Amino acid sequence: PLERILYPAVSEFLAAWDKSQEAQVVPVRIVGAESSAGSHELRDTLTRVGVPYWFYDHDSAAGIELLAASGVDGSRLPVVAFYDGTVLVDPALPEIWQALGVRTRIDVKSCDLVVIGAGPAGLASAVYAASEGLETLVLESAVPGGQAGTSSLIRNYLGFHRGISGDDLTNRAVEQAWLFGTRFVVSQAAVRLGTRSRLQLVTTSDGSEVTARAVVIATGVTWRRLDIPELDALVGAGVFYGAAGAEAKAMQGRDVFVVGAGNSAGQAAMHLARYAASVTMLVRGETLRATMSEYLVSEIEQAPNIHLRLRTEVVGGAGAGRLEAITLRRPAGARTEVVPASALFLLIGAEPRTAWLNDSVARDDHGFVLTGRDLFTNGDASPSWPLRRPPMLLETSTPGVFAAGDVRHRSIKRVAAAVGEGSTAIQLIHEYLSDPEGPDTR
16 A cells, blocks of 8 residues: 555654754753853764754853753853753763663673673674573663764664664664663763673773673773874864764854765765765865765765865964864965865774773774684684684684674675674674583573
8 A cells, every 4th residue: 555655754754854853842951152062062972872952152141041950050061951950060971871861880890791882793693692592781881982983974874764874863862772781871982891700801991890701891982082182172162083973953144174085974074964064075186986975975976065175284273262164285285275274074994992992802994803713823713812712703812702794804884784783793702602611601
């Protein structure tokens, strides 16, 4: 029947429309300086986890009224007022999570599996592990979703013919894993990985410890920093690493710049173009087609307010409290140019989040985790490999510790690939747990 095609399409359209509208009732209200890094961090976090909020500038009439009603003088910002009357002044993110009822401390001493990182690979591992009966704990140092979670629209993910936003995909996966029994702990980074009685031992940033029969490292990557002091000083105040979806509407009528030539940069440019007067993409290379999917290149070429500047890089910036201008250079002539800029979004490079691992697992020269056959040199396994059997496909140099997603050496930097590796890791973990050389049962 036609309804089987029509009704889902209408439902998807209405859901997307509703998400784009200003919420009529919200559980969180924020008063802060619009251009401050602290305000940006709050807006970005709440947007990514799907919590509606209203933001008021501290100088606005509504902001002043909310400060008075909350009983604070506004000398410390931002101020966050919750629906239940809770008021937090200049809060750290763990305080926000706790106020929202999210677990921020480990409440178990041991489990079957610890997944470190809640991007696509980690969430896939959690869904498959918990659904197959493994007691699963996920540790996330920041916000679930990883880099993919910041994407405004993932158009080429299987099964979503109209695309799906990164935060929507993330929130669906988190709920799915939670319904299967996964425990989530956020704002807790893993800081050390070791062993205890043939079990894996994970230590978190607050000093807590948990043992597990197996571990999946899925900490992903972070955007490479430009290392330009004047721009670093303005991060969160016009300079953003990643898509920063929470800031898109604030770009209404402004001129913004996007640095990068991958799919993430292309998706960010298309999303910003819905609000900004102009979006200029700055690309060091000769073309977009070498690094970006064709469908995105075509959309960018057809967008009337997206402009492309090839063979161009950012070498400086300036602004009094907020970004006002950036300095550009074309390497061929080494000439510089200062242009006005309301915002700069940087989506370049990929640096693995693995510094905390130290020597607990083998990594390549760039810090990516080595697994499976990549642990072999001239046909021989790494000297650190302790077992008679060879390491499994996604297994690291430590038996029982697996790596999945972008953090892994030679991984394919695609959401679908990360999800595939995360689910594959669970099958390998079942094999590991049944191995006589595997861990003791609890």
